[in-house]
Amino acid sequence: LDLGVKKNIVRCLTERGCEVHVFPMHASVKEMLAIDPDGIMLSNGPGDPGAMPETVEKVKALVEADRSVFGICLGHQVLALSQGLKTVKMFNGHRGVNHPIKNLTTGKAEITSQNHGFVVDRDSLDAHPNVELTHIHLNDSTVAGIALKGRPIFSVQYHPEASAGPHDSRYLFDQFVANMEQAAVPA
Numbered sequence: 001l002d003l004g005v006k007k008n009i010v011r012c013l014t015e016r017g018c019e020v021h022v023f024p025m026h027a028s029v030k031e032m033l034a035i036d037p038d039g040i041m042l043s044n045g046p047g048d049p050g051a052m053p054e055t056v057e058k059v060k061a062l063v064e065a066d067r068s069v070f071g072i073c074l075g076h077q078v079l080a081l082s083q084g085l086k087t088v089k090m091f092n093g094h095r096g097v098n099h100p101i102k103n104l105t106t107g108k109a110e111i112t113s114q115n116h117g118f119v120v121d122r123d124s125l126d127a128h129p130n131v132e133l134t135h136i137h138l139n140d141s142t143v144a145g146i147a148l149k150g151r152p153i154f155s156v157q158y159h160p161e162a163s164a165g166p167h168d169s170r171y172l173f174d175q176f177v178a179n180m181e182q183a184a185v186p187a
Contacts, residue, residue: 001025001032001062003055003074004045008161012173013041018180029061038180039068039152042075044159049077049087049118056081063153068179070172071155073116079155080146083131086121090142093117094157100138101145101158109138110169113162119143120157152179 002022013020018039023032025045032040040062049056060082063069071079077087094114101112120143125133135145135156147154154176160169 001027001040001042001055001059001075002045003043003078005043006159006161009041009043009072012161012170013177016173016177018177025055029058029065032062033065037067038183039070039176041176042069042071042079042155044073044075047074048089049074049081052078063148068152068176068183069154070176070179072161073114073157073159076146076155076157077116077118077120079153080120080124080131080143083148084124084128085131085146086124087118088121090117090119094119094137094142097162099158101135102138103135103145105134112144112158112160112169114158116157120146152183 002024005022010020010022021035042059055078059078063082069079081087093116097113099112099114100109102109122143125131130149132147132149133143134147134154136142137144144158145154145156156172158169160172
């Protein structure tokens with residue numbers, strides 16, 4: 001779903017053998033699901049996710065359609081809102097190519113590229129046990145990634161596709177592809 005997609009997101013997917021269909025933000029859920037996608041990428045983009053209630057509802061419906069989902073930046077925030085979490089405007093946004101985050105699954109630090117002025121409210125996670133905190137920003141402990149427990153749905157607040165920029169998080173595209181492949185295996 002194109003919320004302001006960068007060309008390199010599409011490139012990172014096609015390099016991994018994905019057939020990519022870019023749908024504009026105003027496309028309906030019915031239109032998107034008509035192609036029977038293995039996964040849904042929620043792209044980055046500008047603005048306040050709270051000012052996009054139609055998009056939030058659309059993402060909620062896409063999540064309920066039981067597909068693999070990967071959200072980046074604004075896509076991350078919209079996914080969070082679709083699950084009942086809150087977003088807040090930051091006093092000082094994160095801007096630059098050297099933001100350290102910690103992957104809470106591996107314990108490893110990664111250097112990331114970030115450009116956002118809103119963030120998922122960490123306190124809102126407490127009321128949603130189905131949402132897991134997966135990454136934190138090491139400078140201010142803000143939410144840098146979430147996943148829906150037991151589902152192939154995750155998102156990050158930063159730009160793993162950054163070019164030029166750090167490539168520490170490109171593995172997230174591999175994870176998304178693996179999620180789609182695993183979901184495509186007949187039971």
